[in-house]
Amino acid sequence: MDELEAALQAEVLRFSERNGYIAEHFADARCECGSQRFTLHEEETQGCAIRVCTRCGVDHFIGDTEQVLSDCEGFTQRTCRCGAAELLILCAVALYDGSDDVRWLYVGAGCPVCRLVGVYVEWKVEGGDYRPFIAREGARREPPRHR
Ligand SMILES: [Zn+2]
Ligand SMILES: [Zn+2]
Numbered sequence: 001m002d003e004l005e006a007a008l009q010a011e012v013l014r015f016s017e018r019n020g021y022i023a024e025h026f027a028d029a030r031c032e033c034g035s036q037r038f039t040l041h042e043e044e045t046q047g048c049a050i051r052v053c054t055r056c057g058v059d060h061f062i063g064d065t066e067q068v069l070s071d072c073e074g075f076t077q078r079t080c081r082c083g084a085a086e087l088l089i090l091c092a093v094a095l096y097d098g099s100d101d102v103r104w105l106y107v108g109a110g111c112p113v114c115r116l117v118g119v120y121v122e123w124k125v126e127g128g129d130y131r132p133f134i135a136r137e138g139a140r141r142e143p144p145r146h147r
Contacts, residue, residue: 001141004088004110004117009141011117012092012108019122021094021104025130027137029089031058037086040109040120041075047123048072049107054086062091062137063105064125078120080111087111091137093130102127 001009009026016023030036031053042049048065052058061069079085087109094104105125110117127133134140 004112004115005090007115008088008090008108008110008117009092012090012106012119015108015119015122016092016094016104016106019104023092023094023104023106025095025134026090026092026141027134027139028141029060029091029138031056031060033058036088037112038089039085040078040087040089040107042078042107042121043072043075044121044123045073046071047105047121047125048075049121050075051089062107063123063133064127078109080109080114080116082111082114082116084111084113089138090141091134093125093127093134095130100129100131102130102133 033056035055037054038051049062090108092106093102096103106122108119
């Protein structure tokens with residue numbers, strides 16, 4: 001894990017703790033082509049997001065976005081404050097207490113240019129078992145050690 005990836009995970013975790021649903025499982029977005037640079041498009045009213053690979057152009061519906069697409073009012077592209085559009089994306093999920101079922105999804109992004117990290121969009125998801133859910137979002141990361 002490089003410095004930007006570590007900072008991004010720390011920020012998503014911090015954000016989730018403040019939100020009350022603590023992120024427990026993480027996946028680094030990775031395209032089929034191997035690239036980890038994406039543009040991010042989201043609609044926060046419904047809670048949906050798409051990432052598009054900047055190398056090969058393949059898009060990916062994040063989380064349950066495909067199922068709720070008809071309720072989305074249109075996507076806004078998110079860029080870093082510095083203006084960079086190519087981002088590193090980390091998805092994380094919180095689970096219901098005593099369960100393996102997904103309750104909340106966080107989409108964090110880090111900027112390879114200025115190193116700013118943040119949670120760009122998050123929403124409630126009845127996502128079922130987190131394992132297949134998180135596997136769809138990319139390469140699974142080891143969860144952070146509990147403090
Ligand atoms: Zn790609
Ligand atoms: Zn930036």
